[in-house]
Amino acid sequence: MDLSPDSTRAAQLSSKPDAPWFHRLSRPILFLIISLALVGGYFAFTIPVAVFPNTDFPRIVIGVDNGVMPIDQMLVTITRPIEEAVNSVPGLQKVTSVTSRGSAEVDLYFDWKSDMILTLQRVDAVVARLQPDLPSTAKVETHRLTFAVFPVIGYSLTSDALPPNKLWEIATYDLKPRLNRLDGVATVIIQGGRVPEFQVTPDPARLLAAGITVPDILDAIKRTNLIDSPGLIEHSHQLVLGLVSGQVRTPEQIGQIVVKTSTAGIPFRLGDIARIAPSVAPVYTMVTANGKPAVLLNVDRQPESNTLDVADEVHALIRELVPSLPPGVHLEPFYDQSIIVHDSIASVRDAVLIGIALSSIILVLFLRDWGTSLVAGLVIPVTLLITFIVLKLTNQSFNLMTLGGLAAAVGLVIDDAIVVLENIVLHRDAGQSRFQAIQSALRELTVPLIGSTITPIVVFLPLISITGVTGTFFRALAVTMTVSLFTSLLLALTWTPTLSQYLVRRRETAGTVSESERPDMAALLAVEEAHLSGFFGR
Template identity: 30%
Template sequence: MKLPEFSVKRKVTASMIAMILVVVGLIAFTRLGLDFFPDLEYPTVSVITTYRGASSEDIEKTITEPLEQVVSSVSGVKKVTSQSSEGVSVLMVEFEWGTNLDFAAQDIRDQIGLYRNFLPTNASNPLVVKFNLSQFPVVFYGITANSGYSTYDLKKLIEDEVKPRLERLDGVASAVVFATDEREIRVEVDKNALISYNLALDRVLLALAAENINVPAGEVVERHQDLIVRTLGEFRSVDDVRNVVVGLSQRGEPIYLKDIAEVKDTFKETRSVARVQEQKGVYLVVNKRSGANTAIVGNAVKKEVSKIQPTLPGNINFYLAMDQAEMINMVASRTANNALVGALLAIVLIFLFLRNWRPTLIISVAIPLSIITTFVALYAAGYTLNLMTLGGLALGVGMLVDNAIV
């Protein structure tokens, strides 16, 4: 028995099945995730390395070409493309579809780690980044403070007070704070002092490197417990740096770094400025976990920020620069409205041409019934409502009308 014949001969059964599908579809709709883009992971990994002050030719010879050879040896690599510009090397590593990018990215990190000592000392550690459409920031804030805060102090405050609370929210993967001011301890060595103490600059560098390190010191058994012992030697303040012993005088007295150099607590040279509402500020970017509902996560973040802001010292202002949840709701609303208007116009035109309410009624019932039952398939397959699925539903309305007429 075919479906049309079954529907005509078993009207009650067919009606009950349709009602059940509608109820299940509406329940599935309430549980569908809402995203701007589908959870699509392109088989591409980027390797980004910066080397300030280097020309594009130097970048290509010392960083790009060696890294190309390193990443090409990773299993599953299909193609490697690169771009060398002043101060930056970018490699795009393309894998075969179906490759697990988590493992692939880790393999690249491992291979680069083995070769890291052969790269220029002043070059940054290569950053390995996967590209995933669903990992775009959910919420983007610009943050400013009164004149009593530098952007470095503001960044530290946000990292200490705001970031941990946001990362504890359900569905939040990370909260990252960006600022242009980066702290730097600058040591300006007096050449004449070096000569008078008969010291070499390399000796000073080795002394600083040897002091600024934490060293494991083995294990100690205490009351049937194995305790790990570490010697903590990393610098915690500027005074720790000033009081580093860099040598001994002829009389056997220690020579401190402060005796031969001026130690300044300052900031690195900045080549860009972050401005929020015509003031220097910092940026706060919140990313969600894969599969989390963007709208729910975005609303939870905004609610938590509104609770945190009054508790912060000083005049700290949060400006919402980008809200993906709001964009998704707007796109979903417009898509639904367009689909509804299109369906109504199609029904009206069909009635005007056919001049018969029976086939018109069949078509008008088939459209919402088919769309609602589609939500069951979307939920069962683990898909979300996004630009792709909403666009597909809108196109499906037209196909439903065509099929119903035929």
């Protein structure tokens, strides 16, 4: 703050009831805006980061896997009962299904205004009530469709020394549990490899002689291969929970399973009527990485988690786990969604810095005043920081649409401040005092500024009401642009005049005029013409 005559006069004005509002309220205005900027800076580190906006698509998918059951049986025993049962879910608009051999997918479509978390719970309840009526071998899964269902990171596990089934065991029992414990990770999906299993091949002749059917074998295996508790055992005034393990782990143990007992009391064991051997589950899809058979680990994030934080945690854990892998096993990333987000954030950062630099340079060249350049340059970061508050309150995230909106808004938010500052300098150079110049500029530009800023806001506002997939993307863009423009207008009419009384210096060569005196348009145009001729005449 300088000690010019204007400063002495400002102290005198502050004690008068008719002092300009931007001087009387300068401290509250600066305190409020700086406080909002600090809050926005804090929120910037808490807003989730993702590639796409947070979206709950009004769609729930029910997937069913039932081995190799024929299509006609799948339709009758699984697909149709599920379709009839889910019709009772409130808000359901449409049901579609696709049935193939051994699998079915039922898609449920709801209204965009539906609470999809509550709707998913209702669908799960319906499926749970229906489960006893479905075939016992059917595996049913339900999930709602969001952008979070797509992996954010993918790693490939390859080896020249270990077979695919060993790679699958490493991924399933060593890597997946560790990754699942990370904050923000929803699940880890494993693809590829060979799943180990025991293969039971019945002898038809022995089955016929013993009067045993294939369903008898299936029931015997399920009935025997389990862990159960016989209850509590009282011993020495203590209650002990009993636990019986009937799990089988070797072909020999499987062969000892009793399938049926003859009328004479002779047990028919599984090893007597079938051949048992270790094997792997059949695969119908080849998964490779770098031309080698591979096991893929796809990491899905939680819907409200931060993509960058999840990616950093996963990469850090993988770096810890790599040394503990068997020799010859390679774990390498093949997909990383956080790279796209990093690039988007970098582009916004560059746009902000370039915008501040260019606007400051242009203001210095035209107005030849570092103070005005500083006032205008501060508008961009303050506007963005206040915009972050609204993004946090509206549950938005940093994504391609919001970051794109911020980058596009950088060139617009500074316009209002430049117009106000240029007009203040124009009045100042015409001979008015600092306070008179600010008052004259606000008197002339308040209404035009409001109209010029409201115009693009009105263009973006209708995008907020759009529904569907299009509305999901453009709503984030519209919110960002609208809030940025409206904030820039408020800053131009409050922040800019308040700072100008401290940072915009009065020219020593300018003559002083009385408070009631106001320069005419000819004088203002003459000053502006002198500025431009001096700049272009260099």
